Amino acid sequence: MVLKVFFPQCCNRADSGLLVGRWISGHDSAVVLAVIHYPFIPGQVKQYVQKMQAQSGVELSVLGSWSLPKDGQEGMESFLRDLSTIFPQERWLQINRELGKTGFTCQVVHRDQNGKVVQREAKKKVEGGDEEVEEEEEEKVIFVHYEQKKVMFSQLHPVENGVPHPTTDPPSELRQMFRTVASSAPLFFLDRYDDGPLKSTHWQTEGREASIIVELLKQASVPLCLLIGWLLSVWSWICNLRVFSLFPLRFLSSKLSTCVQLSYRSEHMRTLSSRTPAAGHAHFMRKANMVVSFLVDVSLGMLLVWWLYRDEHISMLANALLPAAEHVAKELEELLQWLMGAPAGLKMNRALDQVLGRFFLYHIHLWISYVHLMSPFVEGILWYGGLSACFGLTFALSLLSDMVALLTFHIYCFYVYGARLYCLKIYGLSSLWRLFRGKKWNVLRQRVDSCSYDLDQLFIGTLLFTILLFLLPTTALYYLVFTLLRLVVVLFQGVLHLSVDFINSFPLFALGLRLTRHHRLAEGVKFRVLCEEPGTALHLLMEINPLKCSTVVQTYRTPTYSCYPRDSWAALVKKLFVGELVYPWRHKTTKTD
Structure with missing residues (x-):
């Protein structure tokens, strides 16, 4: 039997006294928490x-x-016994x-309910009618030394690969x-x-x-939370106005x-x-990650504001925006003129080519007129829009994404026109192909049936x-060109959305805690032999295994309205081939507690 x-x-060199701790239920283990030194009164120790x-x-x-043992305490061992x-x-x-030894010796005294020492009985083994007395194996003691401060602040995480989960399985000895x-x-x-008796x-x-800084921040957070709560209540009241619920x-x-x-x-x-304190380690880490993410976001936004409003960078951007739009x-126009001719030596349908080219050229002229109409207001829009970076870099990136969507709206229109026309022809050809084979699409049963x-x-x-077959190459060429242009714009917006998502959800606090205080996020423990002297018990040193950085990011990543591909890459290619409208980046709304 092993105890x-x-x-x-920290108690390896403590003065003689009493060990205070806890017996772990269901296991032959004891956790020593402190040593109470002599002199003391047993009644006071019980009350404490x-x-x-x-x-x-x-x-x-x-x-x-x-x-x-120390000088002048020769009878201390018998007194404590x-x-x-x-x-x-x-x-x-x-x-x-x-003295002079690293290891400890431990004697386990068993007592009954009346406080009398219980002698361990010998086992009797019966073989062939004869009784043989076999002495019971002596109880062995293994000391597991641990660093109390690290264990005190560590959070032991559930590990995969067969390790029990703390919420579904009974707590293990180590977790207890x-x-x-x-x-x-x-x-x-x-x-x-302390001036107490113990x-x-x-x-x-x-x-x-x-930490004085931490205590001051705790005191200052109370009026700050009240102010933020009041501002949020005003903001909620404004958002709940009926005018904002209109279509x-x-x-x-x-x-x-x-x-x-x-x-x-x-x-x-x-x-x-919220005034409710953080309930548990996960809730605390989530709040801490939110605070650090918000502070980093605002700091990066202020740096952007400092750069924009220094040396008239906004005027330079406004003056460069109009020529850039005209250049695009x-x-x-040159691309459409190339498509209306003989692109890459391909022979297109002349009539359809001219109709589509003039149709898209008309839209470009409308767009240029719109840009010239908005040119006097561009600098003012950029000046006031740049102030949004004071709320954080994510606001500036989101505003930039919206501006890109507005400035490339004509490309989106071209893509929609080309995709709808191409999709109509593809579905028309597939339907007529079923006609040649004597089949039709059954709308009610959602299947292909035979038909005469x-x-x-x-x-x-x-x-x-x-x-439709002879008109398809001309339509497919226009669809291919404008789809590629649309995908370039979508890719740029996707990079902006992923950057915003990264700032919003990346657990900077948890990762910083992992790098500076790796024992706070524990994945498990490892043991190594600390001392194995003759005449003493076996001594092991328990060391904490920190979580991997990838596991920290995966575990503490803040839920957000992340932008992810709606379909797999194979599904996206299929939609592009048949001409269905593709919106590869979407907002995934995740409700947070």
């Missing part, structure tokens, strides 16, 4: 342990005695450390040990500077660790990236300004099939 004792490293048990909710008890009658326990640990140390914070408030040794014996405004707010980002940040502010329109056609139907079908 494991989790012993804090009961008080700490009520405050922490942990079943604390006096596990045994700890003896470290006799205290086992005052603190009734089924098992009493008598841990001794000799971590939970015991983390829940025993009130026990560590007693340090050597003195103890633990990880905060030299004084409580605290045009509701439709625009759902399509504009700036409005979506504003709604997302408002949800963040509501979560951060000129390139599109008369001669007139076959003649008309053949005529239409021939017309």
Whole structure:
């Protein structure tokens, strides 16, 4: 039988006294949390342990005695051994450390309910009518040394590959040990500077660790949260006005990236300004990641504002925007003129080619007129739009995405026209191809059934099939060119959306915690032999395995309205081939708690 004792490293050289800790239920293990030093009164120790048990909710008890010989304390070991009658326990640990040795010796004393020492009985083995007495194996003790501060602040995460999950399976021995140390914070408030009758040794014996900056931030966060809550209530009242629920405004707010980002940040502010404290480690990490993400976002936005309004960069951008739009329109005109001729030596349908080319050229002229009409207001729009970066870089990127969508609206129109015309011909050809094979599409059953056609139907079908087939190359060429232009614009907007999503969801706080305080995010533990001296127990050192950086990002990534491809790449290629409208980037709305 093996008894494991989790012993804090800070108590290796503590003065003689009593061991306070907890027996782990369901396992032959004990967690030592502190050593209470002599002199003490046993009644005061009992009251102190009961008080700490009520405050922490942990079943604390006096596990045994700890003896470290010093000059003038020759009878201390026998005195501590006799205290086992005052603190009734089924098992009493008598841990001794000799000077000049690294290891400990431990004797386990078993007592009954009346406090009497129970001698371990021998086992009887019957073989062939004869009784043979076989001595019971002596109970072995293994000391597992741990760093109390690291275990205190560590969060043990569930690991895959067969390791039990804490919410669905019973807690393991190691998880109970971590939970015991983390829940025993009130026990560590007693340090050597207190004037109380008891003195103890633990990880905060030299004084409580605290940060003045953190305490000041806690005090300042209360009025700040009240102010943010009031501003959010005003903002919610404005958003709930009936005028914003009308069709045009509701439709625009759902399509504009700036409005979506504003709604997302408002949800963040509501979560951060709530008066309810963080419930659990996951909720705390989520709030901390939101705060760091918001601060980084605003800092990058202020840097952008500083660059925009320095040396008249906005005027330079406004003066360059109109020539750039005219240059794009000129390139599109040249492209259409090339398509209306003999592109790459291909022979197109002359009549359809001229109709489509003039139709698209007319739209380009309309767009150039629109750009010239808006040119006096471009600088003002950029000046006031640049102020949105004060709310964060994500707002500036979202506004840039909306401006790109508006400036390339003619390309979108070209793509829609070409895709609809191409899709109509593809579906017409597929339907007429089924006519030649004596089949038709059953709308009710959503399948292809056999069908008989008369001669007139076959003649008309053949005529239409021939017309659509010979007109398809011209339409397909226009569709291909404008689809490529549309995909370039969509790719640029996708990069902007992914950048916004990265800033919103990347767990900067968790990753920084992993890099600077890697023990805070634990994936498991590893053990190595610390000491194995003759005449002493086996001593192991427990070290914490930190989470991998990729696991940290995956675990603590903040849910957001991420932009993801709606379909797989194969489905996208199929839609492009048949001419269906493709919107590869979408807003995935995820409700947060």
